[in-house]
Every structure is written in structure tokens, then in C-alpha cells.
Amino acid sequence: MKIISNPFELKEYLHANKSIGFQENQSIGFVPTMGALHEGHISLIKKAKEQNELVVVSIFLNPTQFLKGEDLDKYPKKEVADTKLCQLSGVDVLFFPNVNDIYTQDEVSVLAPKVRGFVLEGESRPGHFNGVLTVVMKLLNIVNPTRAYFGKKDAQQLNLISLMVKQFFMSVEIVAVDTVREKDGLALSSRNAFLTKEEREEALKIATSLRNATAMVMRGVLDSKEITSNMREILAPLHIFYVEILNRNFNQLSHVEIGNTIILVEVRVGTTRLLDNIWL
Amino acid sequence: MKIISNPFELKEYLHANKSIGFQENQSIGFVPTMGALHEGHISLIKKAKEQNELVVVSIFLNPTQFLKGEDLDKYPKKEVADTKLCQLSGVDVLFFPNVNDIYTQDEVSVLAPKVRGFVLEGESRPGHFNGVLTVVMKLLNIVNPTRAYFGKKDAQQLNLISLMVKQFFMSVEIVAVDTVREKDGLALSSRNAFLTKEEREEALKIATSLRNATAMVMRGVLDSKEITSNMREILAPLHIFYVEILNRNFNQLSHVEIGNTIILVEVRVGTTRLLDNIWL
Numbered sequence: 001m002k003i004i005s006n007p008f009e010l011k012e013y014l015h016a017n018k019s020i021g022f023q024e025n026q027s028i029g030f031v032p033t034m035g036a037l038h039e040g041h042i043s044l045i046k047k048a049k050e051q052n053e054l055v056v057v058s059i060f061l062n063p064t065q066f067l068k069g070e071d072l073d074k075y076p077k078k079e080v081a082d083t084k085l086c087q088l089s090g091v092d093v094l095f096f097p098n099v100n101d102i103y104t105q106d107e108v109s110v111l112a113p114k115v116r117g118f119v120l121e122g123e124s125r126p127g128h129f130n131g132v133l134t135v136v137m138k139l140l141n142i143v144n145p146t147r148a149y150f151g152k153k154d155a156q157q158l159n160l161i162s163l164m165v166k167q168f169f170m171s172v173e174i175v176a177v178d179t180v181r182e183k184d185g186l187a188l189s190s191r192n193a194f195l196t197k198e199e200r201e202e203a204l205k206i207a208t209s210l211r212n213a214t215a216m217v218m219r220g221v222l223d224s225k226e227i228t229s230n231m232r233e234i235l236a237p238l239h240i241f242y243v244e245i246l247n248r249n250f251n252q253l254s255h256v257e258i259g260n261t262i263i264l265v266e267v268r269v270g271t272t273r274l275l276d277n278i279w280l
Numbered sequence: 281m282k283i284i285s286n287p288f289e290l291k292e293y294l295h296a297n298k299s300i301g302f303q304e305n306q307s308i309g310f311v312p313t314m315g316a317l318h319e320g321h322i323s324l325i326k327k328a329k330e331q332n333e334l335v336v337v338s339i340f341l342n343p344t345q346f347l348k349g350e351d352l353d354k355y356p357k358k359e360v361a362d363t364k365l366c367q368l369s370g371v372d373v374l375f376f377p378n379v380n381d382i383y384t385q386d387e388v389s390v391l392a393p394k395v396r397g398f399v400l401e402g403e404s405r406p407g408h409f410n411g412v413l414t415v416v417m418k419l420l421n422i423v424n425p426t427r428a429y430f431g432k433k434d435a436q437q438l439n440l441i442s443l444m445v446k447q448f449f450m451s452v453e454i455v456a457v458d459t460v461r462e463k464d465g466l467a468l469s470s471r472n473a474f475l476t477k478e479e480r481e482e483a484l485k486i487a488t489s490l491r492n493a494t495a496m497v498m499r500g501v502l503d504s505k506e507i508t509s510n511m512r513e514i515l516a517p518l519h520i521f522y523v524e525i526l527n528r529n530f531n532q533l534s535h536v537e538i539g540n541t542i543i544l545v546e547v548r549v550g551t552t553r554l555l556d557n558i559w560l
Contacts, residue, residue, distance in 0.1 A: 007449055106393040108413060108444040113386040133388060141449040164388040169287055169421040 030145035036190035065131030310425035316470035345411030
């Protein structure tokens with residue numbers, strides 16, 4: 001596994017693909033991460049390996065997507081373990097840039113859509129998605145992959161990145177990968193490391209609420225209000241940022257449309273923000 | 281000359297380059313314009329033809345770079361003459377999209393740098409450069425050229441586009457092309473069409489002030505204040521937006537540095553905003 005920190009060196013390396021036995025018409029799969037890798041990331045890498053000849057993973061804890069006072073400084077860092085995991089997963093190139101490789105002063109940036117970028121997680125974290133889109137645009141331009149892999153767990157992020165790629169005519173296919181869960185249903189997240197034992201127990205309410213919503217839909221209950229109020233009961237007394245039933249374009253639905261629905265939850269457990277969703 | 285209005289069709293067409301006798305390793309030169317083509321644009325196209333195998337010109341009157349109340353509606357439109365001029369200039373592909381081909385609702389956009397995008401022209405037209413950078417990013421992604429050509433007359437635009445390309449690791453070379461002038465020195469601009477005969481006479485003060493500044497520098501006067509106050513005297517009584525002496529990175533200079541200086545002027549003549557500059 002090749003490890004590169006300089007964006008221009010990576011661009012050059014991927015361009016000079018013949019030197020690494022990689023042909024012009026072969027495909028590059030790209031998995032951007034913020035490190036603290038877990039099984040969720042591994043499933044993205046596996047998918048990328050299935051679908052492409054070469055797999056590039058980036059590890060970059062992107063400061064611009066954290067608001068002031070958020071957990072940037074305490075976000076888990078596991079450089080050695082992450083590198084090992086990438087190696088074991090068969091990653092070809094690990095891109096591990098420093099902040100100064102990616103950002104300078106007084107920069108051009110990407111602005112999330114005025115509506116869709118500032119609802120749900122964007123409402124409680126205004127500007128968060130500007131940082132996400134800015135870094136993803138940079139990373140996609142550096143790697144120039146055939147396909148890029150994002151988890152469905154961050155559904156709004158996935159939606160906004162897909163919008164950006166379409167609206168900016170970018171030549172990459174965005175691949176959505178299913179959420180990986182613990183046996184008891186908790187969605188994997190690097191932030192789970194912050195949970196105390198008691199908080200982890202509380203956090204199970206998120207998956208329970210989504211499982212319950214799914215069961216209701218299976219029973220024929222499609223009314224969004226009925227489903228979300230049931231979910232809110234299950235989630236209480238956690239602080240709820242939102243419980244929403246949207247179509248795959250992120251427009252509100254008064255009734256679940258099977259095959260075109262995402263039910264999304266974001267709550268705070270202790271001081272940790274956790275989100276999850278289910279695609280029906 | 282092929283004329284294409286759909287961005288995806290253009291992308292496809294340029295990708296399927298073999299069908300147009302164009303090889304993978306050959307270069308594409310791109311000249312983005314807002315139409316109302318004049319000799320300034322022709323010089324960009326000529327340069328592009330010199331340096332590339334294939335030349336693409338776009339004509340798109342970009343609404344997002346006009347502020348409310350600005351001259352979007354009365355901006356000169358000359359579709360037939362423009363098309364003819366492109367043909368005569370040997371353009372290979374003319375990209376002529378409609379607004380709906382480029383923009384949808386609630387979009388991701390590009391934000392100019394907080395400082396450098398909101399001084400000079402950006403100060404009197406806040407948000408103007410957001411629109412410029414957004415459309416240029418889109419156009420560059422659609423055409424994916426080897427080189428893109430911009431006039432030095434719009435020096436701040438050129439500077440910000442160069443910054444964007446660098447900061448977003450875009451694979452295109454930005455080529456700066458010298459300003460074309462009328463015999464009496466007036467810099468060519470589509471907006472010159474708005475000038476009455478008297479205003480056109482007044483507008484010559486811009487070139488005179490720049491010529492005078494150059495003469496001062498040649499005489500060894502390098503002090504920025506001395507030069508700009510002399511220029512302001514020449515420009516009076518025109519409304520002056522700014523007279524600035526900057527280095528090529530757009531930082532203010534207290535003294536002219538030969539080989540690294542741009543002297544910039546923007547004034548209003550009648551109701552028409554005119555800008556010009558000289559690179560020393």
C-alpha cells in the first residue's frame with residue numbers, strides 16, 4: 001500500500017498509472033474518510049474493491065465541517081490502527097494529507113444549497129455542509145475517481161454530495177453503501193467511542209425507533225405523523241434534533257412511499273450527537 | 281463548427297473524441313464568454329487555437345454574476361453575429377446552453393474568498409464573484425479543457441479563477457491574455473456599446489490615467505500614493521470605484537515592483553461601469 005500526503009503527488013501518481021500496472025481505462029474507487037475507521041468504513045472499502053481496479057482511501061479530519069465549539073479537538077484519532085486496517089483491507093493508495101495540504105488562507109469554498117443544506121443536521125449545525133462539500137469537491141478533484149463511496153447513515157450528506165456532483169457536472173459516480181450496525185442494532189459511528197456504558201444503552205432507542213417505524217409501515221401504517229410521534233415516544237427523554245420522513249430527494253412526505261422513503265433521526269445522547277436512518 | 285446546447289451532450293461529444301478525429305492525448309482550449317463578442321474575445325480564441333488541437337467557446341449570459349438592479353436584461357445579445365464570428369475564427373465547438381441547462385433550484389454554489397472576493401469590484405458588487413466562480417467551475421467541469429483563456433482586463437476575475445483552480449486542485453491551465461484596445465487606447469468591452477459619443481470621450485480618461493501611471497514608473501516614480509493621486513486627478517470628475525496598485529497576488533503595494541504589479545481602475549461613465557488595468 002502506497003501512502004501519500006501531498007495532493008499534487010497523489011494526482012501525479014494516479015496519472016502516471018502505467019507505473020503501477022494500472023491502465024487508462026481501468027477504474028478508481030475512492031473512499032473519503034475522517035479516520036477512526038470501523039466496520040462501516042471497511043464495508044465501503046470492500047464495495048470499492050469489488051467494483052474497481054484500484055482503491056484509494058483518504059483520511060482527513062476536515063476542520064471546516066466542524067462548527068466552533070464542536071468536537072473537532074476530541075474527535076477520535078487512530079492513525080496507526082487506521083493505516084493497518086487499510087492495509088489489511090487491500091487498499092492500494094492511502095491519501096493522508098495535512099491540513100495545510102488541503103487549505104490555505106482566504107479560500108474559495110463551496111456553499112450548500114440555501115434550503116436543503118440548512119435543514120435537519122444543517123439546521124442545528126449551520127455551515128457544516130459547506131465544509132463537507134468543500135472538502136469533498138477538493139478530494140474528488142485530487143483523486144478523480146470513477147466511483148466514490150459514501151455511507152447511507154449520513155443520508156443528508158450523501159444527498160448533498162450527489163446534488164453537487166450533478167449540478168457541477170462532475171465525472172464521478174456516487175455509490176451509496178448500506179449502514180453497518182452492531183448486533184443490537186446501533187449504527188456504527190466513530191462517535192460511538194464517546195458513549196459511556198449507560199449512554200450506549202440509551203442510544204439503542206434510535207435503532208428501536210427505526211425498527212418500530214419499519215414494523216408500522218409493514219403493518220400498513222403509512223401516515224408520517226403517526227409514525228414519527230410513535231418514534232418520538234420511543235426516543236424520549238433523549239434530546240431530539242429531528243425525526244423526519246422524506247423521499248429520496250429529501251422532500252417531506254405526508255405518507256410513506258415504499259421504495260422512495262428515508263426515515264431520519266438525529267438525537268443527542270449525553271453530549272454526543274448521533275444520527276441514523278432507514279431507507280424503505 | 282458544431283453547436284451544442286446540452287452540457288451532457290457536450291461532455292459526451294468531447295469524450296467520444298475519436299469520432300471527431302481528436303485523440304486522447306490532444307489538447308482542448310476553452311474560451312468561456314457571455315457573448316457580444318469583440319476583438320478581445322477573438323484574441324482569446326486565436327491564442328487557444330495556437331496552443332490546442334481543439335477549441336471550444338461557450339456563450340452563456342450568466343445571471344448569477346449580476347446583482348439585482350444590474351444590467352443583466354440590457355446586456356448586449358448578438359447570437360447570430362457571435363455564431364458567425366466563432367465560425368470565422370475557426371472555433372471547433374460552440375457551447376450555447378440555456379439557463380436551465382446550467383442552473384436548477386436550491387443549488388450548491390461557489391463562494392468567493394471572504395477577503396479577496398469582496399474588495400475592489402467585489403466591494404461595489406458583493407456576490408458578483410460568487411456567480412462568476414460558480415459558472416466557471418461548472419463550465420470547466422463540463423468541457424474539461426487542457427487550457428482555459430481569460431482576459432487580463434478582468435484582472436480580479438482572472439486572479440480569483442486562478443485561486444479556485446489551485447485551491448480545488450482542478451486539472452486545467454489558466455492562460456491570461458493581454459487586453460485588446462481601440463486605437464485611442466479604450467479597452468474593448470461589451471459594455472462599451474452602452475456609451476454615448478460624449479461618454480466614450482470621457483472613458484478615454486481611463487487609458488490616459490494608466491498610460492500616465494506607466495510613464496511615471498518609467499521615470500522612476502514608484503510610490504503608489506503619488507501615482508494613484510495623479511491618476512485620480514486625470515479621472516476626475518468620473519465616479520471612481522477604485523484606483524489600486526497591487527502585486528500579482530492582489531496584495532496592496534506601497535511601491536510599484538516592476539514585474540509584479542497591476543494598476544487597476546474602475547469607474548462609472550454615465551451609467552456604465554468600466555474597468556481597466558495595466559500589468560507592469
